[in-house]
Amino acid sequence: MRIENDSLGTMAIEDNILYGIQTSRAIDNFPICNSILNQYPSLIQGLAYVKAACAQANNQLGILESHKADAIYASCIDLINGNHHCAFAISMIQGGAGTSTNMNANEVIANLALLKLGHRPGQYHYLHPINDVNLSQSTNDAYPTAIRLGLLIEQPKLLASLTKLVASFKEKAKEFSDIHKVARTQLQDAVPMTLGQEFGGFAATLEDELKLIEQFSKLFHKINLGGTAVGTGINTESNYAELAIESLSQLTNIPFEQTHNLIAASSDMGDFVTYSSALKRLGIKLSKIANDLRLLSMGPRAGISEINLPAKQPGSSIMPGKVNPVIPEVVSQVAYQVAGFDSAICMAAEAGQLQLNAMEPLIAFNLFQSLALLTNTCEVFNKHCISGITANQARCKELFDNSLAMVTALNPFIGYEAASRIAKDAIATGLSVKHLVLKQGLLSEQTLDDVLTPEKLTQPA
Template sequence: MSRGPQQSEEQQMAVRIEHDLVGDKEVPADAYYGVHTVRAVENFAITGSTIAQFPDLITALAAVKQAAAQANRDLDLLSPDIAAAIIGVCEEIRAGRLVDQFVVDPVQGGAGTSTNMNTNEVIANRALELLGRPRGSYDVIHPLDHVNLGQSTNDVYPTAVRLALVTSLHRLGHSLGALATAFTEKAAEFSGVLKMGRTQLQDAVPMTLGQEFTTYAVMIEEDRQRLTEAAALLLESNLGGTAIGTGINGHPRYAELACAYLAEISGESVRPAGDFIEATQDCGAFVQLSGVLKRVAVKLSKTCNDLRLTSSGPTAGLGEINLPPVQAGSSIMPGKVNPVIPEVVNQVAFEVIGNDLTVTLAAEAGQLQLNAFEPVIAYSLLRSLTHLRAACDTLATRCVPGITANREHLHDSVHRSIGLVTALAPHIGYAASTTLARQALTTGRTIKDLAAEGGLLTTDQLDTILRPENLTQPFGGPSAAATP
């Protein structure tokens, strides 16, 4: 991925000189970023991508900087003209502009300092442009003295990451809802299709295909609720705590004002943390979210395992359902079609489960008043959210709606299965039922025929007990009573 806007040879040769702690450095003359960003690009060529890959993070960073500028303006710490310029740039970024100027690698040393400085420099230089000043005129608007006023990477970065995660969570929740709806609609279509349920891959008792698909919808909806709970934990912010949570160099009223403005700008119920020192070092909310995403991944993967298994065949497998054919399956076996959509969802699930381990280790590795490894936590969580959402969308649009049932095969499987004997056990006893099952397995005859032939139950009694609606729900009461 490109680390900045495309430039002509002439533009690439034009530079401006900026200075930092390390010394002088050439910066592309037309870049909105500055010296700190250039050094970060050189130092952290890790993932081959940039933070621009995560637009929710860029939007959140701009929201935090806008809230800070509005708070500092209200506190008379920023002049109205400088504050207005900074706020204007933040609004531009939140509208999708300047994203290509966010060029640092998402995985970086420094606890997110490079991301914060990239943001400060872009805002400062664009604000200078709005005021008719050349880029790099930091005596007028400085990335640190003005854009980062009253802030630290250690409160800006985690607050922005939390806000970005909440935004991504909303999107994942919507995609999960659409997937649950797809399964619910398919369940209604299959509501009258009888099949054998299985435990340990062995015949168990009958159920409907609709019940099986309803289960998938219910599991997904449960996870949507857990996502909502995880999001609530992320809306606690340490903004205003500055370096370690003590609020050094900050105005006493800054935290309250900045959080209030951030809530207004983002539309989320951002609130100040109860203890800023604790909030600055604690990554518990990230671990909680990661665990919930792993839960989502595990259940999606289990669902896709079921889809692959029940569609196996078409002639030598279970063959209960048919997945829609979306592409040819083999370069050597003509006519082969593979369950590629469930397979890709499985792989996303494996990635998310691995990301959870990364988040766990990074959170555990924090030391004293700061966790320096929040960048890899953010990178892992944002990727998990992005990929899970894409997986859900793919499953909901490219697979579930096109699933069909092999109804005749399912019907025959139920009536050939010895699992039907479970329905007879309350009426003829466990021992007689076991004998009947062995006879059916040995002879290949049906449970119903053998029970009638042996005089264990009358034909009418068998018809009542083995009625489909009685096989797939609690069955009892006077009308169901049957005695041999």
């Protein structure tokens, strides 16, 4: 055991543990949830990048000795490479505006550096978690910078997963391009379209989200590193912020720049709110598409049944042979959860008071969860649902041939009133639109066949 002390007293800590007294207190104080910091490696990497960049800047300024800076940097690289993450053992939800997370990083990096310098963990008179690792920093600029960086590290997984999903929808759009069907508005028969057009619409709307998420994530390129406690830059050298941000940009290949007003950035969570709204928007679109697929596959005998979803598992403990649309169902549930995370993020952002927002840990927790959930969901949606969808072409043709959808195409030829009368008569008598138009002598058979050619019904004439 080793004895460590802080402003509240002393504590005995196992000698082989890399974190220190403040992390130990946080573990005791915040047994809040099962989501522990070490389950979010990109956030740990973000913290490590920030600490490495700051150490380099402090060394350039001559206020951190080279042997300490080198040891800190090497320890940060260990964390960036995925080592020692088990030492980050505190709850993601915590009081203190992220101070416990920042100190967890400071203590782990300090003790790793001490080992590299030939000392034992806890011998902080050789290299100190605050005096050296946290030099020229505050939790209030290091932590939000690390969150932004962690999200940028994590985001490519979502974009890659979503890109594959879009590609699958595009493939289905081509595959179904010649299958004519009835479009529906307000769940009622509308006009003719192709199944390929419907799936092409799914692809296009999700492709918009790829661009939007990437665009909004560029808000994270502006950081408040160097602002320290409230944005005044207290306890830093005059050109420290410039050096630290330049170093961070070089380490990560991300073009970071200092935000235009450090005071505002210390408490303003607007960038996180905007980014969360983009994730929620993606979730909502995924759920809308999932619900459409559930409707289109409804049946198999007593519903729309225009498409067939791949059967993934038996659907009932009492109804033999029933297969449920389990993948679209889980997609919608994820969307609802992401919307809930977004609501919590908005509330936490509003709860900032004066020069700091103490609720930032909840914001970080929910953003990382939303990213992970949406990434996994896009993968599952693609692999277990979209790629295996088949068209029930006979059913599409049956519904198309017996629908009133082509009545709209007759408007330019017989007028709206006559077309409305034909539609009402068809409903009342059960006769086809074509039969009634010919019977009433409104168009010749040749003209009618030309007007009602399926290809002409699904594109501008």
